[in-house]
Amino acid sequence: MTLLGGAAQCRLSDCVAATLGDKVLDIGEEWRCSGCNKAVQATLSTCIVAPPAVLFVHLSRFEQRVQVHQQVGAAAPPQVQRHSAVVTWDVNGFTLPLQGTPKAAQYSTTAVSNHHGGLGGGHYTAAVRAPGSAGSGWAAANDSSVQPLNTDASLQSAANYLLCMEKQQ
Numbered sequence: 001m002t003l004l005g006g007a008a009q010c011r012l013s014d015c016v017a018a019t020l021g022d023k024v025l026d027i028g029e030e031w032r033c034s035g036c037n038k039a040v041q042a043t044l045s046t047c048i049v050a051p052p053a054v055l056f057v058h059l060s061r062f063e064q065r066v067q068v069h070q071q072v073g074a075a076a077p078p079q080v081q082r083h084s085a086v087v088t089w090d091v092n093g094f095t096l097p098l099q100g101t102p103k104a105a106q107y108s109t110t111a112v113s114n115h116h117g118g119l120g121g122g123h124y125t126a127a128v129r130a131p132g133s134a135g136s137g138w139a140a141a142n143d144s145s146v147q148p149l150n151t152d153a154s155l156q157s158a159a160n161y162l163l164c165m166e167k168q169q
């Protein structure tokens, strides 16, 4: 999912809206027509037609920016930027829009993978829904340590990287 640049906080539904939808393909990425074999400017439509039973959401935390130097042919090394926005969503009832409103599917989050650090090195932790455990029903896993989470509100942070969701019946 596309993260909204610059914002300290954004909603997952806004990321979904920024990822899905129509995009006019720019010059240099035209579509080659199968009829006349010419490169034509086309519209790329991205939508979800059939909701999956298990939905993995990858938050695009890293963005590569190529800065072209004024001298021809001399490109600076690509700059990788980490988006640190806290993405918020309804853990127990995230709504995934489907093609053709007002159809939608409801998902509950079952696990969250977190990435701490940069592109060159970092550390992964996870939060998992652990039915029957004390507190919120969630547990935090960090290497060999597994601790109950007091509240599912502590799931959402700038480290969130992958979200695992199950479709509600």
Ligand SMILES: [Zn+2]
Binding pocket: 033, 034, 035, 036, 037, 038
């Ligand atoms: Zn054509």
